[in-house]
Amino acid sequence: MSRRFYRPAPRLRGSVTAPPDKSLSHRAALLAAMSSEPVLISNYLQAQDTRSTLEAVQALGVLVQERADGLVLRGPGLRAAAEPDHPIDVGNAGTLMRLLPGWLAGQGGGGSWTLDGDASIRRRPMGRVVDPLRLMGAQIETAGEGLAPLRIEGRNLEGTEYRMPVASAQVKSCVLLAGILAGGRTTVLEPAASRDHTERLLLRGGVDVRRDGLSVSVVCQDELEMDSIAVPGDPSSAAFHAAAAVLVPGSRIVVENMAANWTRVGFYRILERMGGIVVGPLEQAGGPLTADEPVCELDISHGPLVGTTVEADEVPLAIDELPLVALLGCFAEGETAVEGAQELRLKESDRIATVVDGLRGLGADIEATADGFVVRGTGGLRGGTLPAHGDHRLAMLGAVAGLASQQGVEVDGIEAAAVSYPGFVDDLASLTGA
Numbered sequence: 130m131s132r133r134f135y136r137p138a139p140r141l142r143g144s145v146t147a148p149p150d151k152s153l154s155h156r157a158a159l160l161a162a163m164s165s166e167p168v169l170i171s172n173y174l175q176a177q178d179t180r181s182t183l184e185a186v187q188a189l190g191v192l193v194q195e196r197a198d199g200l201v202l203r204g205p206g207l208r209a210a211a212e213p214d215h216p217i218d219v220g221n222a223g224t225l226m227r228l229l230p231g232w233l234a235g236q237g238g239g240g241s242w243t244l245d246g247d248a249s250i251r252r253r254p255m256g257r258v259v260d261p262l263r264l265m266g267a268q269i270e271t272a273g274e275g276l277a278p279l280r281i282e283g284r285n286l287e288g289t290e291y292r293m294p295v296a297s298a299q300v301k302s303c304v305l306l307a308g309i310l311a312g313g314r315t316t317v318l319e320p321a322a323s324r325d326h327t328e329r330l331l332l333r334g335g336v337d338v339r340r341d342g343l344s345v346s347v348v349c350q351d352e353l354e355m356d357s358i359a360v361p362g363d364p365s366s367a368a369f370h371a372a373a374a375v376l377v378p379g380s381r382i383v384v385e386n387m388a389a390n391w392t393r394v395g396f397y398r399i400l401e402r403m404g405g406i407v408v409g410p411l412e413q414a415g416g417p418l419t420a421d422e423p424v425c426e427l428d429i430s431h432g433p434l435v436g437t438t439v440e441a442d443e444v445p446l447a448i449d450e451l452p453l454v455a456l457l458g459c460f461a462e463g464e465t466a467v468e469g470a471q472e473l474r475l476k477e478s479d480r481i482a483t484v485v486d487g488l489r490g491l492g493a494d495i496e497a498t499a500d501g502f503v504v505r506g507t508g509g510l511r512g513g514t515l516p517a518h519g520d521h522r523l524a525m526l527g528a529v530a531g532l533a534s535q536q537g538v539e540v541d542g543i544e545a546a547a548v549s550y551p552g553f554v555d556d557l558a559s560l561t562g563a
């Protein structure tokens with residue numbers, strides 16, 4: 130494991146292009162695989178997680194051609210996924226592990242597939258996708274109580290109305306993908322809005338996707354007709370730079386080409402509410418479903434911070450950025466609390482435990498609760514060592530904490546950042562002038 134020391138930064142200046150969005154890259158590759166025509170994907174994320182997706186779709190019969198303007202994927206189409214003679218290894222990618230069963234379970238011509246991943250994937254709950262798929266008629270075996278590896282046999286599925294117990298874009302997407310293969314209509318009802326990239330892409334692929342409040346439905350399709358897909362920059366990756374700019378006095382940065390989709394930018398609204406200066410056109414919440422993924426340029430500067438409470442409804446819109454809210458809370462006046470975020474315990478690591486222990490080790494006054502954490506701002510952070518636990522977002526959190534700390538932070542396991550953001554170390558260094 131590699132260690133990297135982040136010393137206190139005098140300030141951050143400059144511009145950075147957000148790396149390609151991870152959620153959209155996974156979905157672009159999967160929907161291209163399901164499409165009847167070749168699909169050009171530009172700005173595909175080349176990171177560990179999304180390489181796992183490219184390898185998975187290749188094993189399922191996709192031909193990938195690298196061109197100067199992007200990747201061209203020629204898939205087997207909606208109902209002709211190939212059967213590799215080996216298990217599909219999703220690596221660390223939860224999104225791949227949870228979306229792929231939706232496509233494979235609905236292969237009415239039969240076939241069987243085994244999906245497996247790393248130690249973190251084998252700990253994460255898969256019953257949340259297996260349960261609704263079984264209601265649709267899927268044949269899936271799990272290891273133990275809803276754990277990977279999954280063994281899936283293709284079947285003709287029937288549409289269903291599924292009320293999700295937790296807001297999860299991965300579960301919603303899995304059921305919608307199965308829904309376009311299943312007979313009749315499939316409807317998913319969420320307890321709160323989560324990212325809607327799958328809905329937008331399906332709409333773009335010719336599917337009649339209907340959204341009514343927190344319910345989304347699709348009907349059976351003969352084929353999917355995707356055209357080219359341009360992947361915008363990732364707001365979850367850019368959030369680390371944005372947080373650093375808000376935390377370190379005298380900073381001002383520009384983030385270019387970032388997805389502005391309202392279901393992804395909850396963190397930037399929290400950042401503003403806490404006193405960070407964020408200027409740029411983020412999409413407004415709650416508009417009609419469109420096939421577009423809006424893009425923005427953000428101008429972000431330091432501001433004195435005040436504590437805030439992040440409530441359950443906001444959680445899915447900022448789920449991957451909540452570790453940064455804990456860090457911001459250390460520097461804010463008063464208390465910062467995150468509620469209704471028990472899902473954090475089920476991410477690449479138990480992010481309530483790893484964030485609370487990690488920041489406390491750097492001097493933070495922070496406590497875990499059953500469904501989140503409470504931080505009392507002390508105006509700063511001493512520094513020390515932060516273990517990444519193989520979790521990419523923890524590794525990047527440690528780096529930002531170091532820049533804003535008094536004595537610097539050694540990140541133990543910085544290489545984990547490559548899961549979603551291989552250029553992270555260099556991009557952050559370009560902003561600090563290091």
Ligand code: S3P
Pocket residue numbers: 151152153224296297298299300302323324448449472
């Ligand atoms: C993702 C959805 C979120 C998020 C994950 C990516 C996606 O998970 O935490 O990093 O691409 O759909 P849940 O949908 O399980 O909340």
